[in-house]
Amino acid sequence: xxxxxxxxxxxxxxxxxxxxxxxxxxxxxxxxxxxxVRVMYEAYYSPGITARQLTGILQVDEGYLSRLIxxxxxxxxxxxxxxxxxxxxxxxxxxxxxxQLFSELNRRSSEAIATLIEHLTTEERLELVRLQxxxxxxxxxx
Numbered sequence: 387x388x389x390x391x392x393x394x395x396x397x398x399x400x401x402x403x404x405x406x407x408x409x410x411x412x413x414x415x416x417x418x419x420x421x422x423v424r425v426m427y428e429a430y431y432s433p434g435i436t437a438r439q440l441t442g443i444l445q446v447d448e449g450y451l452s453r454l455i456x457x458x459x460x461x462x463x464x465x466x467x468x469x470x471x472x473x474x475x476x477x478x479x480x481x482x483x484x485x486q487l488f489s490e491l492n493r494r495s496s497e498a499i500a501t502l503i504e505h506l507t508t509e510e511r512l513e514l515v516r517l518q519x520x521x522x523x524x525x526x527x528x
Contacts, residue, residue: 405502414494421446422454426480426488429464433479440478463487 407413413423424444428435437455441448455478458464463484469475480488503511 414491416491422458423491425454425458426484429478429480430485430488434477436475436477
């Protein structure tokens with residue numbers, strides 16, 4: 387693979403992570419990391435999701451994820467409910483506090499993206515989405 391191609395992809399990655407603000411340890415002026423917010427996202431949209439399922443979705447180490455979930459449980463953001471069928475499995479969902487927190491973070495995220503693209507025309511916004519879909523399609527191509 388051409389060294390220049392790899393360097394250009396890495397350059398874009400550095401640019402994009404800085405633009406969307408994931409290079410600091412806290413997302414959207416909150417006390418939470420990107421991975422913690424992703425756990426909240428998954429628990430919000432898939433109540434009952436398990437840690438094992440999250441490990442696959444987020445592609446993170448099980449031990450790290452376990453500590454992260456424990457922190458969110460301790461802060462009463464995530465609830466763990468033991469499975470009746472298999473006592474080793476816990477379903478995760480957001481508490482009321484977690485739902486309120488996630489809704490606020492989700493709102494801030496949408497506002498940040500709106501601000502990021504406000505200078506673009508409608509056609510340019512549609513082109514941006516088309517290009518992003520193209521990147522996604524290429525990187526998930528088998």
